[in-house]
Amino acid sequence: MCGIAGLFLKDRALESDLGALLAGMLAPLSDRGPDSTGFAVYGEGAAGTLKLTLRGPPTLDANVLLKCLAEAAGGPVVHRRHDTHLVVTIPAERAAVVREALRGFSEVALVGAGRRMELFKEVGRPDDVSRRFGLARMSGTHAIGHTRMATESAVTTDGAHPFTTGDDQCLVHNGSLSNHNAVRRELIREGLSFETENDSEVAAGFITAQLRGGRSLEQAMEASLTALDGFYTFVIGTEQGFGVLRDPIACKPAVMAETERWVAFGTEYRALVDLPGIDDARVWEPAPARVYRWELQ
Amino acid sequence: MADIDLARSSVRDLNAALHRLGMDTNETRWRVRNPRGQHSVAVGLEAPVTVEIDGHVGYYCAGMNKDATVIVNGNAGQGVAENMMSGKVWVKGDASQAAGATGCGGLLVIDGNASARCGISMKGIDIVVKGDVGHLSAFMAQAGNLVVLGDAGEALGDSIYEARLFVRGKAHGLGADCVEKPMEDRHKAELRRLLDAAGLGREVDAGQFRRYGSARRLYHFHIDHAGSY
Numbered sequence: 050m051c052g053i054a055g056l057f058l059k060d061r062a063l064e065s066d067l068g069a070l071l072a073g074m075l076a077p078l079s080d081r082g083p084d085s086t087g088f089a090v091y092g093e094g095a096a097g098t099l100k101l102t103l104r105g106p107p108t109l110d111a112n113v114l115l116k117c118l119a120e121a122a123g124g125p126v127v128h129r130r131h132d133t134h135l136v137v138t139i140p141a142e143r144a145a146v147v148r149e150a151l152r153g154f155s156e157v158a159l160v161g162a163g164r165r166m167e168l169f170k171e172v173g174r175p176d177d178v179s180r181r182f183g184l185a186r187m188s189g190t191h192a193i194g195h196t197r198m199a200t201e202s203a204v205t206t207d208g209a210h211p212f213t214t215g216d217d218q219c220l221v222h223n224g225s226l227s228n229h230n231a232v233r234r235e236l237i238r239e240g241l242s243f244e245t246e247n248d249s250e251v252a253a254g255f256i257t258a259q260l261r262g263g264r265s266l267e268q269a270m271e272a273s274l275t276a277l278d279g280f281y282t283f284v285i286g287t288e289q290g291f292g293v294l295r296d297p298i299a300c301k302p303a304v305m306a307e308t309e310r311w312v313a314f315g316t317e318y319r320a321l322v323d324l325p326g327i328d329d330a331r332v333w334e335p336a337p338a339r340v341y342r343w344e345l346q
Numbered sequence: 347m348a349d350i351d352l353a354r355s356s357v358r359d360l361n362a363a364l365h366r367l368g369m370d371t372n373e374t375r376w377r378v379r380n381p382r383g384q385h386s387v388a389v390g391l392e393a394p395v396t397v398e399i400d401g402h403v404g405y406y407c408a409g410m411n412k413d414a415t416v417i418v419n420g421n422a423g424q425g426v427a428e429n430m431m432s433g434k435v436w437v438k439g440d441a442s443q444a445a446g447a448t449g450c451g452g453l454l455v456i457d458g459n460a461s462a463r464c465g466i467s468m469k470g471i472d473i474v475v476k477g478d479v480g481h482l483s484a485f486m487a488q489a490g491n492l493v494v495l496g497d498a499g500e501a502l503g504d505s506i507y508e509a510r511l512f513v514r515g516k517a518h519g520l521g522a523d524c525v526e527k528p529m530e531d532r533h534k535a536e537l538r539r540l541l542d543a544a545g546l547g548r549e550v551d552a553g554q555f556r557r558y559g560s561a562r563r564l565y566h567f568h569i570d571h572a573g574s575y
Contacts, residue, residue, distance in 0.1 A: 299461070302442065304442075317383060317423065318421070319383035328401075334461050
C-alpha cells in the first residue's frame with residue numbers, strides 16, 4: 050500500500066495555499082498508509098543560506114542547542130519550531146562546522162537540508178501529523194508527501210518518508226525493492242552514507258549519486274530503471290521541481306492531473322479531488338517506465 | 347429517477363439500496379453524483395437497472411455486475427467491472443489496470459484507454475476498448491473477446507487459453523503462446539456484432555483488425571519438456 054501526493058504549482062498566486070492543498074491531498078490517503086506521514090515543502094530560500102530541519106525529543110532544551118549552533122554558525126541562527134522539528138537557517142559556508150557541532154547532540158537527528166527544502170516526518174496518521182507540524186500554513190512552489198504502511202522496515206520516525214540523501218533532494222516510494230542491500234553496499238563504497246536499513250533510502254541515495262555524477266534528474270531516473278529491482282512508484286523532489294517514475298510492470302497505482310495552474314500526483318484519484326479546478330483537469334495514468342518531470346523555468 | 351449524491355450519503359448506503367431492488371423493480375434509472383474517486387461504487391448489482399455515475403470513480407466500480415447497466419461519465423480506477431457476470435458497463439473516460447478482470451460475461455466498453463492487464467484472466471466477458479490497452483492485457487485469458495481499436499502494450503495474451511483478441515492498431519509484442527491467427531468470415535461477423543454492441547458504426551471496419559489467440563502449445567504437458575522439470 051502506501052500513499053503518495055505531490056503538487057507542483059505553475060501559478061505563483063497559489064503558493065501561499067501549497068501546504069493546505071498538500072494536507073488535503075494526504076488526508077484521504079490515510080487508508081493506504083496510517084503508520085507514518087512525512088512531507089517535504091520547497092519554500093523560500095535565500096542565496097548563501099542553508100536550512101536544516103532537525104528533530105529532537107520533547108525533553109530537548111532548544112536554547113542549549115541553538116546557542117551551540119549560533120557559535121558554530123558565527124552568529125544567531127533564525128529558527129522556527131514545528132512540534133518535534135526545528136528549522137534553522139545558517140550561512141551556507143558554515144554548513145560543515147554546524148553539522149560537526151550537531152554531532153555533539155546525539156538525541157538530535159538531521160532530518161533534511163537544503164536551500165529551500167524543509168522536511169517533516171513522524172509516526173501517525175496524515176491528518177494528525179499535518180496538524181502537528183502546521184502543514185496547512187506552509188507555502189512554497191512544490192511539495193511532496195507520503196503516508197506509509199510499513200513493509201520492509203519498522204514503524205519508526207526514521208523509517209518514515211520522504212528520504213533525503215542530498216541537499217534539497219528527497220524521494221518518496223510506494224512499493225518494495227528487492228536488491229537494495231546490494232545497491233546500498235555499492236553506494237557506500239562510492240562514499241554515500243545511510244541512516245536506516247530501509248529500501249527506499251537506497252533509492253534516494255542512488256538518485257543522489259547519479260545527480261552528483263553530473264546527470265540530470267531525467268537521466269538519474271532512467272538509470273534507476275535498470276539499477277533498482279522491485280516494485281516502485283517514486284516521486285522525487287529537487288530544488289527545481291519533481292519527477293515521477295513507475296517500475297516497468299507498473300505494480301503500484303498512480304494518477305496524475307494537470308491544469309493551467311498546477312500539476313499533481315496522487316496514488317489514487319481520491320487525493321486530488323479537492324484541488325482547485327479538478328473537474329476540468331486533464332487526468333491520466335502515468336505510463337510504466339516513463340520519466341515524467343516538472344521543473345521551475 | 348433516483349438521484350444519489352455521494353457527498354451526502356455513503357457508498358455503502360448506495361450499494362445497499364441497489365441490492366434491495368427486486369428483479370421487477372420500477373426504479374430502473376439511478377443517477378449517482380460526486381463519486382470523487384471512491385471505491386466499490388455500484389458493485390454486486392443483480393437487478394436490471396441503469397446506474398449512471400457523474401465523475402471519476404475509484405477501484406472495483408461495477409464489480410460482479412449482473413444484468414445491470416452501469417455508465418461512468420468519467421475515468422475508472424483499478425478493476426472496473428471485475429468478475430462481471432452479465433449486463434453492461436460503459437466507461438466514457440479511461441480505465442486503470444485490470445479492467446474487466448476475471449469477467450464471466452456481459453459487455454465492458456471503454457471509450458478511452460485501458461492501462462495494464464486489461465481483461466486479465468477473462469472467462470467469457472466481452473471487452474471493447476476504443477483507445478489503447480497496456481501491457482499484459484488478456485493475461486491467461488480463458489474465454490470471451492477483447493477488442494482494441496488502438497494499440498496493445500507488451501506481452502499481449504501471455505499464457506492465453508481460448509479467449510479471442512482483436513486489435514486494430516499495433517500489438518507491441520505478444521506474450522508466451524499467443525500468436526496471430528487468420529481472420530475468417532465468422533470472426534469478422536463476431537467482431538461486427540461486438541462493434542455494434544459497443545455503439546460503433548460502419549466507420550469501424552472489422553476487416554481492419556488482426557486476430558490473436560492461443561497456439562495451444564503451453565497448456566498441455568509436452569513430453570519434450572519433461573527434462574525441464
